[in-house]
Amino acid sequence: MRNRLFKNYYSRFVINVVFASVILFAFTSFLVYNTIIIEDNKENVNLYSIILFLAFGVIVFALTFIALERKRNHYLDEIFLGIERISKGDLNSKIEAKGDDELSLMALNINLMQDTINKLIISEKESEKTKNELITNIAHDLRTPLTSIIGYLDILVNNKTLDEEKKNNYLSIAFEKSKKLEVLIEDLFSFTKMNYGDELVLKKERIDIVELLNQLLSELYPLFETNNLEYSLQSNVSSKMMDLDPKLIVRLFENLINNAIKYGKDGKNIVVKLKSIEELSKVEISVINFGKLIPEQSLKKIFDKFYRVDNSRTSETGGTGLGLAIAKSIVELHGGEITVKSDTDGTVFKVTLKSDL
Numbered sequence: 001m002r003n004r005l006f007k008n009y010y011s012r013f014v015i016n017v018v019f020a021s022v023i024l025f026a027f028t029s030f031l032v033y034n035t036i037i038i039e040d041n042k043e044n045v046n047l048y049s050i051i052l053f054l055a056f057g058v059i060v061f062a063l064t065f066i067a068l069e070r071k072r073n074h075y076l077d078e079i080f081l082g083i084e085r086i087s088k089g090d091l092n093s094k095i096e097a098k099g100d101d102e103l104s105l106m107a108l109n110i111n112l113m114q115d116t117i118n119k120l121i122i123s124e125k126e127s128e129k130t131k132n133e134l135i136t137n138i139a140h141d142l143r144t145p146l147t148s149i150i151g152y153l154d155i156l157v158n159n160k161t162l163d164e165e166k167k168n169n170y171l172s173i174a175f176e177k178s179k180k181l182e183v184l185i186e187d188l189f190s191f192t193k194m195n196y197g198d199e200l201v202l203k204k205e206r207i208d209i210v211e212l213l214n215q216l217l218s219e220l221y222p223l224f225e226t227n228n229l230e231y232s233l234q235s236n237v238s239s240k241m242m243d244l245d246p247k248l249i250v251r252l253f254e255n256l257i258n259n260a261i262k263y264g265k266d267g268k269n270i271v272v273k274l275k276s277i278e279e280l281s282k283v284e285i286s287v288i289n290f291g292k293l294i295p296e297q298s299l300k301k302i303f304d305k306f307y308r309v310d311n312s313r314t315s316e317t318g319g320t321g322l323g324l325a326i327a328k329s330i331v332e333l334h335g336g337e338i339t340v341k342s343d344t345d346g347t348v349f350k351v352t353l354k355s356d357l
Contacts, residue, residue, distance in 0.1 A: 014066075021058045075103055082110065091118050142184060145177035186251075187322045202245045202333060209240050209249070209283065213272055216253055223258075227265050235274040240283060242355055244334060252330040255323040256287040256349050264289025264347065271346075276355065286350045294342035302340055303328040 075098055082095035091114055095107040152170040156162070162170075210233075217231055224231050253272075260270050267290025275284045294302065303324050327349075331338040336353040 018062070021062045072103065075099075079103065079107055079110070082107070086110070086114055091121070142181065145180045149174045149177045149181075187326065202248070204243045204245055206241055207244055207246050207249075209242050209244065209285070210235050210237065210274060211239070212246065212249065213253065213274065213285070216250060216257070217272065220254075220257060220261075223261055224270070227261055229261060229265065229268060229270055231270045231272070233272045233274070235276075237274070237276045240274070240276050240355065242283065242353065244353070248330045248333070252327050252351070253285075253287070255327045256351075259323060259349070260287050260289035260347075264291035266291045267346070278355075281355055283353050283355045284350055285353070286348050288346045288348045290346045293344075294340070294347055299340055299342060303338070 079095055082093060085093040094114070095110055097104045097107045097111070152174045156167060156170055156174075213233055213235075217233055220231075257270065257272070264270060269290055271286075271288040273284075273286040273288065275286075277284065328338050331351055331353070334353055336351060338349065338351050340347070340349050342348070
């Protein structure tokens with residue numbers, strides 16, 4: 001294909017040069033002839049010598065023009081070769097940009113296109129890798145509690161000699177495992193909606209964000225108790241009415257608080273701070289834990305889908321890696337911002353939302 005394209009280009013180039021030369025020769029000859037007729041001393045002029053010199057000049061012009069264009073033609077051939085290599089899958093091949101004309105601009109654009117394609121391929125490979133990891137993680141996370149639920153329910157159904165204490169204990173375990181399955185499935189459902197363009201739709205209501213956080217912390221009390229954690233809500237206002245989607249906002253702070261509990265056990269304390277900044281028409285809500293610090297390199301990726309700071313697969317810290325990604329999406333859907341920092345003052349997830357004056 002390259003040879004055919006180049007041959008066509010070169011043929012057109014030569015034809016154009018010859019055509020231009022013929023036109024130049026004919027036009028110049030016409031002028032010279034008419035000039036000679038008009039002149040009084042035309043008998044002393046050798047018409048054929050003049051035409052011969054003109055023809056020689058045209059030939060010199062054509063050869064010089066071709067020689068000057070030869071370098072450009074060679075460079076064009078290099079560009080065609082580069083395009084051919086790229087079309088065959090060699091995306092690491094580069095076309096050298098020579099000079100500062102349309103051909104060098106073409107080479108630069110081809111290289112830019114090649115870099116963009118490379119980035120898309122790398123991104124696709126990473127996406128495929130994370131999806132495979134998700135399948136593995138989900139298979140593990142769903143299978144473990146499901147196996148426990150089936151096992152305990154099987155004992156309850158088939159063992160008629162169990163006393164009430166054991167029955168209640170087994171039922172309690174099965175219930176807790178079922179709740180974990182519910183969270184995992186809800187994460188997957190939310191992720192699927194976000195990932196495939198079916199965006200979450202806001203259904204705003206006028207709610208008191210302070211009361212909502214108080215109620216949420218109270219509902220999570222058993223989880224704090226189980227993990228030997230104290231909790232507190234600190235607010236500079238006793239009440240703050242805002243237009244929010246209550247279901248999504250609960251989901252947001254459930255994810256953040258559960259994350260704080262999961263990774264902040266060593267700190268023995270979870271703090272939720274609410275700060276209403278009336279002059280800026282915004283509310284800042286921080287969820288703080290005092291457990292292990294998050295490494296700097298992890299802070300940059302912590303809101304990415306599937307990313308997990310702790311890659312170990314345990315029943316306590318295992319998860320889909322979607323919780324914080326979903327939290328970020330909910331915040332952005334409300335036109336807000338979420339940030340994270342982790343230092344000696346604790347690990348702080350701060351949500352900033354627009355408020356009404």
